[in-house]
Amino acid sequence: MLNLIRETIVSYAFIERNFNLLKRYLSWEILFFSYSIVNALTIGLIMVGRGSSEDVLYLVIGALIWGFFSIMMREVSDAITWERWEGTIEYTFMAPIYRVTHLVGSCLFAILYGLLRTALVLAIMPLFFGEHIDLGNANWLTMSAIVLVSSLSFIGIGLMAAIFPLLSPEKGQAATGIIQSGLLLVSGIYYEIEVLPVWLQPISKISPATYTLKSIRAAVLDNASIESQMGNLLLLLVIGVLLIPFGFWVFHLGEKYAKRVGRLKRSG
Amino acid sequence: MKDKKVEQPIYGLDVRGVTKHFHQAKRTNNKPRFHQKIRQIFKREKEVVRAVDDISLEVNIGEIYGILGANGSGKSTLIRLVSTLLTPDAGRISVFGDDVVTDSLKVRQVMNRVSVEASFFKRLSSSENLIYAARLYGIPATEAERKSKQILERLGFDPDRMNEEMEHLSRGMQQKVAIARALLTTPMLLLLDEPTTGLDPKSKRDVQAFIEEIRQERNAVIVLTTHDMAEAERLCDKIAIIDKGRFIAEGTVEELIASAPSQNGTPATLEDVFITLTGKGIEEE
Numbered sequence: 074m075l076n077l078i079r080e081t082i083v084s085y086a087f088i089e090r091n092f093n094l095l096k097r098y099l100s101w102e103i104l105f106f107s108y109s110i111v112n113a114l115t116i117g118l119i120m121v122g123r124g125s126s127e128d129v130l131y132l133v134i135g136a137l138i139w140g141f142f143s144i145m146m147r148e149v150s151d152a153i154t155w156e157r158w159e160g161t162i163e164y165t166f167m168a169p170i171y172r173v174t175h176l177v178g179s180c181l182f183a184i185l186y187g188l189l190r191t192a193l194v195l196a197i198m199p200l201f202f203g204e205h206i207d208l209g210n211a212n213w214l215t216m217s218a219i220v221l222v223s224s225l226s227f228i229g230i231g232l233m234a235a236i237f238p239l240l241s242p243e244k245g246q247a248a249t250g251i252i253q254s255g256l257l258l259v260s261g262i263y264y265e266i267e268v269l270p271v272w273l274q275p276i277s278k279i280s281p282a283t284y285t286l287k288s289i290r291a292a293v294l295d296n297a298s299i300e301s302q303m304g305n306l307l308l309l310l311v312i313g314v315l316l317i318p319f320g321f322w323v324f325h326l327g328e329k330y331a332k333r334v335g336r337l338k339r340s341g
Numbered sequence: 342m343k344d345k346k347v348e349q350p351i352y353g354l355d356v357r358g359v360t361k362h363f364h365q366a367k368r369t370n371n372k373p374r375f376h377q378k379i380r381q382i383f384k385r386e387k388e389v390v391r392a393v394d395d396i397s398l399e400v401n402i403g404e405i406y407g408i409l410g411a412n413g414s415g416k417s418t419l420i421r422l423v424s425t426l427l428t429p430d431a432g433r434i435s436v437f438g439d440d441v442v443t444d445s446l447k448v449r450q451v452m453n454r455v456s457v458e459a460s461f462f463k464r465l466s467s468s469e470n471l472i473y474a475a476r477l478y479g480i481p482a483t484e485a486e487r488k489s490k491q492i493l494e495r496l497g498f499d500p501d502r503m504n505e506e507m508e509h510l511s512r513g514m515q516q517k518v519a520i521a522r523a524l525l526t527t528p529m530l531l532l533l534d535e536p537t538t539g540l541d542p543k544s545k546r547d548v549q550a551f552i553e554e555i556r557q558e559r560n561a562v563i564v565l566t567t568h569d570m571a572e573a574e575r576l577c578d579k580i581a582i583i584d585k586g587r588f589i590a591e592g593t594v595e596e597l598i599a600s601a602p603s604q605n606g607t608p609a610t611l612e613d614v615f616i617t618l619t620g621k622g623i624e625e626e
Contacts, residue, residue: 079479082476082479083476083477083479085476086473086476086477089472089473089476090462090465090469090473093465093469093473094462094464094465097464097465097506098464155462159460159461159462159463160458160460161460161461161462163421163424163426163454163456163460164454164460164474164522165477166425166426167424167425167426167449167452167453167454168449168474168477168478169446169447169449169450169477169478170477171446329428332425332426332427332428333427333428334363334364335363335418335421335427337421337426337427338417338421338426339458339460
């Protein structure tokens, strides 16, 4: 128990460090935040004048939720990339902490940061879309439950993606992007999965983003209750519970490999 | 008759027959032909480099053990093996009786390292970097701030600059912060990997004096790798000379000097010993 408390306190080190870094790069953060707004606008505007308000909202939800999960996955692997660039990863790996503590700390920051940025973008959307963004009918409780449970899966994927920058800080981040675009393709972010080629559709069934999007759209557009989304929630929970230990295991393999072949050092 | 169990002495650091090799692209002096270049894209020829080759050493509590070697001789690889950042291919390393591979967490609790490259989050201040590092060892922020201020003041670092971003600090100042980071955790095993390389004479003196202070104050085990003969002579109780991953000599400064022939009647220096044994100067690759 004492160990658990200690490790929880230690994981705060990563949250604090990342927020400190965020403050130092505030002007860049504003730039990225503007990009998130432009991205959501560009996608939402496709339907303005062509479809109903519901269609606009359908796309905006896709953009926002995808933005949130992309931030989460990217932040986890960014934390590793950054440490590899600065050379501090050797010091983090030398510290007497469990790898779980290290990665959980990075993941918690990713969730907090992703939520903050997505909430800000969501708050700004009505300024541009006016009556098209009507969240009056949304079931916020269902939305929150879905976001919370599905975060587990995306953390698991983020952990797996984090081994790429661990092995190569130069190219690893791009490899993380490849995983993201694969998920974007099959998960029905901006379209129904039924429009995918038949051979691709089974893959969408194992993507957590598919169920997340379905349930969040149901919660926002149709005021769906938690009970009505219980099937998807359970499925997301199972995927998350499987993906997180799998992600840790993959990262552990990456760490073992890096220590065997000497990939942790930046110089010297 | 009962078997008498032979008690093995527990050293602060005990390295037994450790070997580490890496595979790296084969170096060749010949300019490859076109078809060879194409072949290399798909199948790069690799060679095995023995970075550390069957090294053994023991360091007692309260001792400073120096490792002298040229660039690329295997000093940093050995330090990384001890600090759990590399896994040995053969041999065993134990720190106060705990194995660095199987009891890695226990070893990491009592050890810290200063490397030649002061690696930090350069946009964060020294204070932020030190608090982050201390938290990883379970040290609260207030204690970390108090201790780091003390250490940095002793190293001649102006405490008013602790809130400045690291990228604005000179290399010498960054290295002092790196030393503070390692000492904040009160390590029983301190690995100093060329801590004074590239420092100006004043910073170098400050750091060396501080290492001496640590030796006097606490019973830590210190391993110091260096290029600097005078530094090794001043600080180390025992010195090993490493070349191509192997220890080619080991002993006290006096023992090493005694092993070398005198030069035209004048007694040999540590540098003479080094050149005689390795056939090259300390700065040569």
